Amino acid sequence: MDKNNHSFGQRFQRYYLPTLLIVALILILWMTQSNPPRMNSDFIPNEHLLEIVIGYIVLGAELAAAFVVATAGLHAVFSYLRGLLDKSLTAQIKSSESIRLRMGHKLSLALEFAVAADILRLAISPTASDLLVLFAIILLRILLNYFLEHDIERIREYKLVPELDQAYGLTEEETGN
Numbered sequence: 001m002d003k004n005n006h007s008f009g010q011r012f013q014r015y016y017l018p019t020l021l022i023v024a025l026i027l028i029l030w031m032t033q034s035n036p037p038r039m040n041s042d043f044i045p046n047e048h049l050l051e052i053v054i055g056y057i058v059l060g061a062e063l064a065a066a067f068v069v070a071t072a073g074l075h076a077v078f079s080y081l082r083g084l085l086d087k088s089l090t091a092q093i094k095s096s097e098s099i100r101l102r103m104g105h106k107l108s109l110a111l112e113f114a115v116a117a118d119i120l121r122l123a124i125s126p127t128a129s130d131l132l133v134l135f136a137i138i139l140l141r142i143l144l145n146y147f148l149e150h151d152i153e154r155i156r157e158y159k160l161v162p163e164l165d166q167a168y169g170l171t172e173e174e175t176g177n
Helices: 002-034 047-084 089-124 127-158 163-167
Strands: none
Touching: 002 163, 047 089, 089 127
């Protein structure tokens, strides 16, 4: 009985949870499309000043997100080109997996900046549509992190990138080496 519960828990975590999150993301995007944002009519004293200050902060957060994505892309391209020079297929695979993991972590960071910008936007005049978009971005970040962690586990399991064990502070005895 315990084995079946454990098995269902693993199946739920591995397959059903990401599927449910993807379906939720699609539903949120569909709802946002059918309910476009509307202007909020609530009065806030000196709202124009608040809008200006938060507008610049949002711009800064969005620029930070764009910068992280751009530098991650450039770094990935240069690392990939460097990896092509290696004649060993195993080394090329290890290099590609390492690049993919680094890129995933950097995209996750960029999504953090995007979430921060959206939260600040909501501080001025939140609408239901704005909340749905924020929720969609948060779900996207959760999915990205879920699949990134899943890939890290698989890569560590097959020992494709030994540096991962060092990054997680594991000793040789813990990894079985």
